Amino acid sequence: MxxxxxxxxxxxxxxxxxxxxxDTAATAQKPQAVIDATVNALGRDYATVHRGVYARSAEMTLAFESARRRSAAFVGGAEEEIVFTRGATEAINLVAQTWGVANLKAGDRILVSMLEHHSNIVPWQLLRERTGVEIDVCPLTAEGAIDLDAAEAMLTPAHKLVAFAHVSNVLGGVLDVRRAADLAHGVGALLLIDGCQAAPRIALDMAALDCDFYVFSAHKLYGPTGIGALWARKALLDAMPPWQGGGAMIDRVTFEKTTFAPAPQRFEAGTPMIVEALGMAAAMDWLAGVGxxxxxxxxxxxxxxxxxxxxxxxxxxxxxxxxxxxxxxxxxxxxxxxxxxxxxxxxxxxxxxxxxxxxxxxxxxxxxxxxxxxxxxxxxxxxxxxxxxxxxxxxxxxxxxxxx
Structure with missing residues (x-):
């Protein structure tokens, strides 16, 4: 040692x-730096965000949006491409219930793999019940990795989405995301990557990976529970409808009509996870510092x-x-x-x-x-x-x- x-x-x-x-794959222990950031956010520095005109609220708003920028930098994306969610599970459900409902119909197909977490299976099954899409399952190699050769043979123009895990939460195998993206895009499909197990242990660069959606949870990467993020291409987010209504995600509300805020705020209804966002950013800073x-x-x-x-x-x-x-x-x-x-x-x-x-x-x-x-x-x-x-x-x- x-x-x-x-x-x-x-x-x-x-x-x-x-x-x-x-049991780190289930949830990671927290370093003192994250604990301190969370305690300070909940105590000494606490205030609401995006609403108050008083100084502490303004300071907390700056810290909250700084957390978004730091999250974007952590994955190699832009801040307007980061949506805060309760975790990767909610992020996948968000994509299914917004982009999926708006863009998929009976006859379209989704490709998942045999090793997916339930969170990357069940949302697509719920979407199937709602829209009539079909779900195909990519097999594994003899070693237990997603068989991209098989995926290449299975993919057709009817496939509109491929949803794979970057790192298997059971087998630990690492997906060649760039090849998966090339295969998906080759038939006109989008690629969603479940990055829960990759984000704590692999340096990420969305441009290099070339996926379209990427999701992760903070508690897997040494941060707090109750928060995660969806990264998505800006053009996709801009075209996606909101999936929850309430405060913060609106532009103007009347009884006749409501107009919505631009992405990513459009997808963050209600008072956000203020403390958790600052804790997640602290975890990313800590992890980036270690390397x-x-x-x-x-x-x-x-x-x-x-x-x-x-x-x-x-x-x-x-x-x-x-x-x-x-x-x-x-x-x-x-x-x-x-x-x-x-x-x-x-x-x-x-x-x-x-x-x-x-x-x-x-x-x-x-x-x-x-x-x-x-x-x-x-x-x-x-x-x-x-x-x-x-x-x-x-x-x-x-x-x-x-x-x-």
């Missing part, structure tokens, strides 16, 4: 001695080490591509993942406890494809180190002894 890692881990008050947190390249390299190395050790066991099945980033899903013969997770959370003889995720990870179609009801998932963050892997392996050995 290096001094740099120790120093970084010390920035996270939620990481107590003897507790090894390997996304460092994050990706660090988490790839840890995932590779864990995969290598687990693969040597004859009672463990490891899922996903060899080059997965930050996420390792596996199953132990004769041990249900829930039992493993429960035993790992019990304090061992050395006083260590390990937190992993056990279940279907909101990816039940993928579990069906893998032929298992659930998997155990260890997921890393910038604060993770080899001691976490060691504690997990000791916990697995303890579990095997319990199960004989």
């Amino acid at each position: 290096t001094t740099a890692t120790l120093t970084l881990k010390d920035e996270f008050p939620g990481l107590s001695d003897g507790w090894h947190y390997l 996304l390249d460092r994050a990706e390299r660090h988490e790839r190395e840890l995932a590779a080490k864990l995969r290598d050790v687990l693969r040597k066991r004859n009672d463990v099945t490891v899922f996903g591509p060899e080059d997965s980033v930050g996420i390792v899903s596996f199953a132990i013969d004769g041990v249900h993942p829930h039992d493993l997770g429960t035993i790992l959370d019990e304090e061992g003889p050395d006083g260590q406890r390990v937190a992993i995720r056990a279940g279907h990870h909101c990816a039940q179609p993928l579990m069906d494809h893998l032929g298992v009801p659930a998997t155990a998932r260890a997921s890393f963050g910038l604060y993770s180190d080899e001691s976490d892997i060691e504690a997990l392996l000791k916990g697995i050995e303890r579990t095997r002894r319990i199960f004989g």
